[in-house]
Amino acid sequence: MILIDSRIAAASSDDLFEGGNTVAGWWKKLLRIDLSRKTITVEEVKDVVLKEYLGGSGFGAMWLYENTRPGVEPLSPDNAVVLAVGPLTGSRVYGTSRASMITRSPLTMTLFDSTCGGVFPTYFKRCGLDALIIQGASSKPVYIYLNEGCGEVLPAGDLWGLKTKEAVLELRKRHGFNCSAVAIGPAGENLVRMASIADDNGHAFGRGGVGAVLGSKKVKAIVASGTKTVEEAKPEKVDEMLENMKVRITWNPYLWGALRNLGTSALLTVINDWGLLPVMNFSEGFSESAEKLAGEELTKFVVGRRGCYNCPIACKRVTKIGETKGDGPEYESIVNLGSMLGISDLGDVIELNHLCNDLGLDTISMGGTLACLIELATLNKVNIDLMWGDSEKVKALIIETAYRRGIGNDVAEGSLRLARKYGMIEASVSVKGLEVPAYDPRGAFGMALSYATSYRGACHLRSWTISFEVIGTPNLVDRFSVLEKPALVKYTQDLAAVYDSLLVCKHFAVEFNEEPLSSLLSAVTGLDFSKEELLAAGERIWTIARLFNIREGFTGRDDVLPPKLQAPLTKGPIAGRVPPIQDMIKEYYSVRDWDSQGIPSRKLLDRLNLRCRL
Numbered sequence: 001m002i003l004i005d006s007r008i009a010a011a012s013s014d015d016l017f018e019g020g021n022t023v024a025g026w027w028k029k030l031l032r033i034d035l036s037r038k039t040i041t042v043e044e045v046k047d048v049v050l051k052e053y054l055g056g057s058g059f060g061a062m063w064l065y066e067n068t069r070p071g072v073e074p075l076s077p078d079n080a081v082v083l084a085v086g087p088l089t090g091s092r093v094y095g096t097s098r099a100s101m102i103t104r105s106p107l108t109m110t111l112f113d114s115t116c117g118g119v120f121p122t123y124f125k126r127c128g129l130d131a132l133i134i135q136g137a138s139s140k141p142v143y144i145y146l147n148e149g150c151g152e153v154l155p156a157g158d159l160w161g162l163k164t165k166e167a168v169l170e171l172r173k174r175h176g177f178n179c180s181a182v183a184i185g186p187a188g189e190n191l192v193r194m195a196s197i198a199d200d201n202g203h204a205f206g207r208g209g210v211g212a213v214l215g216s217k218k219v220k221a222i223v224a225s226g227t228k229t230v231e232e233a234k235p236e237k238v239d240e241m242l243e244n245m246k247v248r249i250t251w252n253p254y255l256w257g258a259l260r261n262l263g264t265s266a267l268l269t270v271i272n273d274w275g276l277l278p279v280m281n282f283s284e285g286f287s288e289s290a291e292k293l294a295g296e297e298l299t300k301f302v303v304g305r306r307g308c309y310n311c312p313i314a315c316k317r318v319t320k321i322g323e324t325k326g327d328g329p330e331y332e333s334i335v336n337l338g339s340m341l342g343i344s345d346l347g348d349v350i351e352l353n354h355l356c357n358d359l360g361l362d363t364i365s366m367g368g369t370l371a372c373l374i375e376l377a378t379l380n381k382v383n384i385d386l387m388w389g390d391s392e393k394v395k396a397l398i399i400e401t402a403y404r405r406g407i408g409n410d411v412a413e414g415s416l417r418l419a420r421k422y423g424m425i426e427a428s429v430s431v432k433g434l435e436v437p438a439y440d441p442r443g444a445f446g447m448a449l450s451y452a453t454s455y456r457g458a459c460h461l462r463s464w465t466i467s468f469e470v471i472g473t474p475n476l477v478d479r480f481s482v483l484e485k486p487a488l489v490k491y492t493q494d495l496a497a498v499y500d501s502l503l504v505c506k507h508f509a510v511e512f513n514e515e516p517l518s519s520l521l522s523a524v525t526g527l528d529f530s531k532e533e534l535l536a537a538g539e540r541i542w543t544i545a546r547l548f549n550i551r552e553g554f555t556g557r558d559d560v561l562p563p564k565l566q567a568p569l570t571k572g573p574i575a576g577r578v579p580p581i582q583d584m585i586k587e588y589y590s591v592r593d594w595d596s597q598g599i600p601s602r603k604l605l606d607r608l609n610l611r612c613r614l
Contacts, residue, residue, distance in 0.1 A: 023233065023526055024230075025091070025231075025233070025525040026525070027129060027130050028130065030042075030043050030045055030131040030132065031132050031133070032135070033132070033134050033144065033151060034135045035077075035137050035217055035218075035219070038153075045059075052609065054087060054502055054541075055085060055130055055503065056084050056089075056099070056100040056500050057084070057100040057115070057500035058497065058537065059082070059131060060082035060101075060113060061111060061541055061544050061548065068080055070552065074103070074104045074109065074212075076216070077135075079216075081101065081133070081210070081214065082133050083099060083100075083131065083134070083222065084102065085129075086100075087524060088524055089124075089125045089230075089503045090122045091230055092242060093238070093242070093245075093310075093504070094310060094311055095310075096503060096504050096505075097310055098117050098308070099120065100114070100115045101197065102114075103210055104552075105457075106209040106212050107193040107209040107414050107433055107457075108208060108433040108434050110432055110433075110548075110552070111456065112210065113500060114206055115500055115503065116182065116199070117203045117308040117311075119180045123179060123224040123225060126228045127146045127147060127224055127226030128148050128226060128228045129146070129149060129226075132144070132151075134217060136217070137216060140218060141157050143219065143221040143222065144219060144221070146222070147224075147226060156218075156219075156220040159171070159183075160189060160220060162185075164183050164199075164359075165357075168181045168183050168199055169200055175223055179225030180224055181200075182221060183197065183198065183199075184196075184214050184221070185358060185361075186403055188212055188214055190402065190412070192209070192401060193212055193414045194207075194361060194414055195211030195215060195362070197210055197211045198360055201306055201316075202316050203308070206364070207364060207365065209362075233526025233527075234524075234526060238520075241519060241523055246312070248511050248512070252510065254471055254510050255508070255510065259315045260313045260314065262295035262296070263295065263298075263315045263331075264315060265294065265298045265334055266331075268334060270470065270471075271466075272286060274444075274470055275574040276439050276440045276443040276574070277335065277339055277440065278340050278436070278438055278440055279342075280340065280341075280371065280388055281375045281564075282340075282565065283375075284571070285573070292344045293349065297346050301320060301346070301347070302319055305318065306327065308505065311505065321350045326357060328357070329353035332363065332437055333349070334349055335438035336363055336367025336437075337349050337353055337356070337366070337367045337394075340368065340438075341367060342389035343394070348391035352391065355398050356398060360402070364435055365414060365415070365435045367435075368415050368429060368435025368436065369411050370397060370411065371429070372427045372428050373397070373407070373418060375424075376418070376419065379424070382422050415427070415430050415435055416430050426564060430458060431457050431560070431562065432454075432458070434458045435458065436458040436565070437458060441579055442569060442579060443577060444465060444466060444479045445485055445580075446479070446485045447460070447463075447466060448561060448581055449489045449581065449588060450464075450465055450493070451561060452559045452585060453493075454493075455546055455548075455549055462496050464492065464496075464506065465485075465492060468488065473510040474511070485584055486584055490591050494542055495509065495514060495538055497541040498535065498538040498541075499517075501538075504517070514534045514538075515531045517534060521534065540609070543600050543604065543605070543608055546598075556589070559598060561579070566579075566581065
């Protein structure tokens with residue numbers, strides 16, 4: 001057992017935070033645990049870091065760039081994991097009970113940040129910490145218990161082997177139910193490269209194999225039971241802005257209409273109608289049976305609703321199939337475990353989703369990799385009897401993957417490594433090794449550029465131009481146009497970096513841009529943040545993530561779409577369309593002030609106060 005007392009004097013401010021304002025929102029403390037050395041230390045977070053990187057993903061990207069050596073193997077003890085919250089986490093601002101997990105991904109080998117909602121982030125913030133850093137590796141299974149700045153590393157031998165919900169419920173019983181926990185499942189324990197970290201209410205640090213990184217360190221779970229109050233510098237101003245948020249949330253047809261009434265599954269019919277629905281490993285973009293998987297159909301299985309702490313929308317659905325009750329599926333899970341695999345029975349999809357959640361598997365990469373395997377099998381590239389729509393064999397494969405048994409050992413490596421092993425790399429629909437989410441970019445050119453340039457690989461959460469190209473919020477743009485897309489993608493990427501560092505739910509981005517965010521941040525912290533400063537922080541965060549990847553050997557040649565998405569479909573609403581990705585990337589580099597190889601200019605680094613060697 002390791003125990004540390006966190007009772008230390010408050011850190012002094014530097015010039016950045018002087019001037020008579022009360023500074024709230026940050027504790028200016030992190031807890032660093034080295035499992036190899038068996039040490040725990042409390043460290044001060046410098047004011048300049050908070051000002052320039054905000055928290056969450058921004059802080060994690062900066063810390064990993066500055067404190068990990070180039071070429072670190074993601075599943076080695078030398079890799080580090082940063083769990084960080086932001087200045088708005090735990091405040092009264094709606095949609096801010098979120099945390100970010102940042103590490104080098106075993107799936108993509110890139111810098112990777114994955115965010116999670118629920119109640120865990122609020123309990124973590126109430127521990128009086130802005131971040132937890134985990135280094136080294138334990139020789140035996142352990143879990144980390146946090147309580148108001150104190151950190152303990154406790155034995156987890158009896159928890160090893162449990163599924164995610166089982167582990168979380170046991171830990172909550174053990175420490176009293178006034179706490180929250182996240183845990184890896186068998187997939188993380190077996191170092192599956194798409195393993196997630198989940199709570200017991202459908203929330204997860206989902207993508208990139210962050211669960212495998214914890215598994216490599218023999219960390220089963222993290223428990224947080226803080227009770228500190230997160231102060232607000234200007235509570236009256238926060239009151240005023242919350243009233244404004246209420247009005248804008250209830251006015252927005254996506255937030256208060258589709259999302260509140262049907263959850264994210266409301267997107268499925270719209271995406272299908274526009275021809276963007278991935279079907280059978282992106283071989284088609286439209287499904288005649290999409291209504292069988294739609295949000296309206298999901299209501300037949302819904303037995304409850306859930307939301308993150310202090311969120312008025314409650315977009316998550318609790319579903320029951322047979323005697324099994326669980327959370328979800330979300331839109332991405334329905335598509336990647338449904339139409340991507342040729343499965344049109346929603347009951348089967350719900351069962352597969354619950355199974356992935358329990359085993360600790362990212363449903364997007366799991367579905368994308370299984371789609372790759374099915375394609376390989378139908379073309380006789382791999383000797384396995386597997387066809388589109390065979391939900392029973394898919395279920396067995398998910399279990400085999402989590403325990404790395406049989407062909408599941410190959411599936412556990414992700415679609416890129418799987419396709420490469422069996423000699424058909426084009427069967428992997430991925431960018432930088434990360435499986436493409438549930439929007440076919442041949443029907444939304446902004447998403448094509450978003451996928452190609454995201455630092456963590458193909459990702460809809462780092463620039464969701466669907467809001468502009470399909471939904472029309474805040475305004476509608478031509479989804480097949482090219483000229484404005486580089487600037488739009490840069491803007492939405494920078495804004496997404498701000499969201500993931502303040503840690504606000506991305507759903508709110510359809511209504512709240514940098515202007516209300518800067519006002520909310522100013523009211524909570526007491527510091528004056530302009531909208532320009534906030535976007536500059538987002539650009540700084542995006543740039544340092546780019547620098548991390550460059551350091552690890554990534555170049556402009558990695559900013560590409562997979563071959564399948566550069567070939568047109570022959571039927572459906574987007575037949576014949578192919579995004580001119582190279583032309584858009586050239587202009588995107590120019591807009592970002594990067595050179596023709598995708599390397600940030602010295603002028604840009606100086607403007608962003610990034611003292612980095614190129």
